Every structure is written in C-alpha cells, then in structure tokens.
Amino acid sequence: MPSFASLLPVGLTLHGLGFILAVTLVAGLARGFSGFGGALIFMPLASILISPQLASATLLIADGFTALTLIPNAVRTAPRRDPLLLALGALFGAPLGTLALVHVPAIELRWAISMTVLTLLALLASDFRYRGQSKAPLSVAVGMVSGFFSGAAQLGGPPVVAYLIGRDMPGRAVRASIILFFAMSSCISAASYGLNGLLTMQSLLLAIIIAPVFSLGLFLGSRLFGVASERLFRRVCFGLIAAAAIGGLPLFENLFR
Numbered sequence: 001m002p003s004f005a006s007l008l009p010v011g012l013t014l015h016g017l018g019f020i021l022a023v024t025l026v027a028g029l030a031r032g033f034s035g036f037g038g039a040l041i042f043m044p045l046a047s048i049l050i051s052p053q054l055a056s057a058t059l060l061i062a063d064g065f066t067a068l069t070l071i072p073n074a075v076r077t078a079p080r081r082d083p084l085l086l087a088l089g090a091l092f093g094a095p096l097g098t099l100a101l102v103h104v105p106a107i108e109l110r111w112a113i114s115m116t117v118l119t120l121l122a123l124l125a126s127d128f129r130y131r132g133q134s135k136a137p138l139s140v141a142v143g144m145v146s147g148f149f150s151g152a153a154q155l156g157g158p159p160v161v162a163y164l165i166g167r168d169m170p171g172r173a174v175r176a177s178i179i180l181f182f183a184m185s186s187c188i189s190a191a192s193y194g195l196n197g198l199l200t201m202q203s204l205l206l207a208i209i210i211a212p213v214f215s216l217g218l219f220l221g222s223r224l225f226g227v228a229s230e231r232l233f234r235r236v237c238f239g240l241i242a243a244a245a246i247g248g249l250p251l252f253e254n255l256f257r
Contacts (some may be wrong), residue, residue, distance in 0.1 A: 009050050009202050016049045017209070023244075024062075024210045028217015030240055033224050036161055038063065038214075039154040040121065040241045044114045044248025052109045052153065053101055054206070057198045059154050061207035064186050066215045070179050078176035079169070085136055086160060087184040089143025090150065094185065097151025098192040110250055113153045117245035120149075120158040125238050139163075143181070150189050157182070 008017060023045045031038035039059055046055040104112065142163045150156030160181060164174050193199050 009054060009206065012049055020046050020049060020206075021210060021213050024213045025217045026240060026244075028214040029221040029224070030217075032218035032221020033236070036124075036157045037241050039157065040117045041244040043153050043155065044110075044117055044244045047106075047110050047113060048248060050206075051106055052113060053106075053198055054200075054203055056101060056152075056154050057193055057200070057203035058206045058210065060186060060189055060193065061199070061203060062211040062214050063154070064190065065207070065211050066218060067179070067183065067186075071183050074176040074179040074183070076176075077172055078180040079173060082134055082139055082164065083177050083181040083184065085134075085139035086143035086146065086181045087188065089140040089145075090147030090156075090181075090185045090188050093144035093147025093149075094151035094188045095192045097148040097153075098189070098196050098198070100148075100152045102196050102198070107250055109153075110248065113155070114245045114248045116149065116153065116155055117241065117248075120155060121238060121241050121245065123158050123162055143185075146181075147185060147188065150185050151192055154189075156185060 008014075012020075023042055027038040027042040030036075030041055042059055043052070043055055046058075050058075101109065142159055146156035146159045148156075149159065157178075160178060164177055190199065
C-alpha cells in the first residue's frame with residue numbers, strides 16, 4: 001500500500017503540505033469573511049511549492065465542491081440576464097486564460113500571478129464601482145476579462161464584483177448574481193482545464209485534502225463577519241491579499257521552502 005507522502009505531488013513534502021493547508025485556511029477565512037479573496041491569497045503562496053497549473057486546478061476543484069450549497073438559493077434569487085451575459089463572455093475568456101496557464105513558463109507565470117493580484121487588489125481597494133446601467137456588450141466584455149483571469153489563475157472575482165456591486169439592485173440579488181456567475185464560470189474553466197489535461201489525479205487528490213480545511217475557513221470567516229465592522233474586515237482582507245501577493249513573488253520563495 002502506498003504511503004500518504006507518496007500520493008503527494010512530486011517535490012511536495014509533508015512540511016510543504018502543512019504550509020499549503022495553512023494558506024488554504026487563511027484563504028477560506030478571507031472568502032467567508034468578505035465574500036472574495038480566496039484565490040488571491042491561495043494562488044501566489046501555493047504556487048511557491050507546487051506549479052501554478054496544479055495550484056489552479058486544485059483550487060478550482062476544491063472551491064467548486066464547497067460552493068455547491070450556495071447555488072440553489074442563488075438560482076432562486078439572482079436576475080438571469082447579467083450572470084448569463086457574463087458567462088457568455090467567460091466562454092471566450094476562460095480558454096484563452098487556460099492557454100496562458102499551460103504555455104507560460106512557471107517562473108514567469110508566478111510573477112504574473114503576484115502582479116495581477118496586486119493590480120486587482122488596487123482595483124478593489126480603490127472602491128471603484130461601475131455606476132451605469134447594464135449593457136449587454138459591456139457585460140460580455142467584463143465576463144471575458146473575468147473568464148481570462150479565472151482560466152489563467154482562478155482570479156476572476158474582482159472585475160465582476162466591481163462591475164456588479166455598484167448596480168441599483170438589492171444586495172442579495174448582487175450576491176446571488178456573483179455566485180451564479182461563478183458557478184457557470186467554474187464549469188467553463190473546468191471544461192477548458194479538462195481539454196488541456198490540467199485536471200489530473202494529483203489535482204483531485206490534493207483538492208480532496210484541502211477541501212475540508214477550505215470549508216472550515218469559509219464557516220469561520222462567515223461567523224467572524226457577523227462580529228466585525230465593515231471597515232475592519234476590508235482592511236484585514238486587503239492586508240492578507242497584499243501579503244500573499246508580495247510573499248508569493250519568486251524573490252521570496254526561499255522563505256517558504
């Protein structure tokens with residue numbers, strides 16, 4: 001019978017797995033606490049010890065499983081038009097992002113992930129919001145950008161959040177629209193990953209290992225949200241995301257090995 005360590009990706013030690021589980025817990029806390037930020041924390045740091053391709057596929061599987069319980073209520077609550085138009089854009093963007101994930105060298109992709117996270121963090125921290133009316137071409141374009149970021153590194157959240165959050169509709173409807181779009185976008189990314197050979201047994205095994213920890217983080221983060229002020233939780237999440245992006249730069253990789 002193979003040992004547990006032999007099931008881990010090549011080069012990943014039990015010590016390294018412990019680091020990834022700690023990162024997963026923090027990522028889950030951030031997402032449960034603020035509704036975003038999980039991938040922005042997980043991807044830069046996990047990519048230090050495993051390839052960005054494996055990290056992205058693992059997070060896609062784990063996040064897909066943990067988000068299943070959110071979908072039924074989102075289907076009942078969300079307006080259909082925006083999520084469908086955004087998903088239409090993701091149909092074009094996700095395959096392009098997946099090609100970047102497959103063909104860009106790992107070191108360059110890690111630089112790109114960290115710099116992209118910092119750029120998206122600046123977008124969120126700037127409090128930029130789209131205040132105009134929904135337009136089909138714009139919705140499709142935003143979905144394409146989000147799909148590209150999702151395909152490349154599971155970082156598709158900020159463009160869609162910034163687009164929808166400022167709209168003149170109830171907060172519950174906005175949240176449901178985001179959840180519904182991400183459910184469809186994840187399916188598109190999964191199909192694209194499958195066609196490009198990224199959904200491997202290693203990614204499935206690693207996703208099974210981290211999924212319970214990610215779920216725990218989501219639960220604890222959602223509970224913490226109820227006792228913290230909006231200003232505090234935004235500052236905490238932004239700080240964690242910035243630290244993850246900077247810590248994930250190849251310059252600092254020896255600190256975590």
